Amino acid sequence: MAITADRALQLLTRVMDPEIPALSIVDLGMVDSIKVDESGVHVDLIPTFMGCPALDVIRQRVQDALEDAPAVVRFVHTKPWTTQMVSARGRAALTQWGIAPPTDSPAGVRCPLCGSPNTRRTSAFGSGLCRASFYCHDCAQPFEQMKSI
Ligand SMILES: [Zn+2]
Known part of the structure; x- marks a missing residue:
């Protein structure tokens, strides 16, 4: 071997x-x-x-x-x-997949579709327990974020 x-x-x-x-x-x-x-x-x-x-x-x-x-x-x-253990490459992969990466940034969660910070959390739970649902006011699309833990 x-x-x-x-x-x-x-x-x-x-x-x-x-x-x-x-x-x-x-x-x-x-x-x-x-x-x-x-x-x-x-x-x-x-x-x-x-x-x-x-x-x-x-x-x-x-x-x-x-x-x-x-x-x-x-x-x-x-x-x-x-x-925090998600790598930079992992965060980029999440964004490309249409899921906002986890963040503790006070600037809030950026839309993975258009990059706008003008977003609002609509639900603490998305399609799974590990995700939250968001809405982007700029591109008028819903998206999900991997929750920060
Ligand atoms: Zn957007």
């Missing part, structure tokens, strides 16, 4: 979030550690929001992505996942 931890991490950049197919679990900040020993690849993942995305689906996709290497995928709870 010739896989290295670096190679495994590279393969995991192809594992996309089941709900947001533009966003990899690496950019989501879920990968806590990757270790390789004689028994295989050990991947520790930090679960994101409760129930979203689907953890069983992700576990299977990680195993598939690592190809022939025997993989042990664990979800660890040693530290909480927060939206």
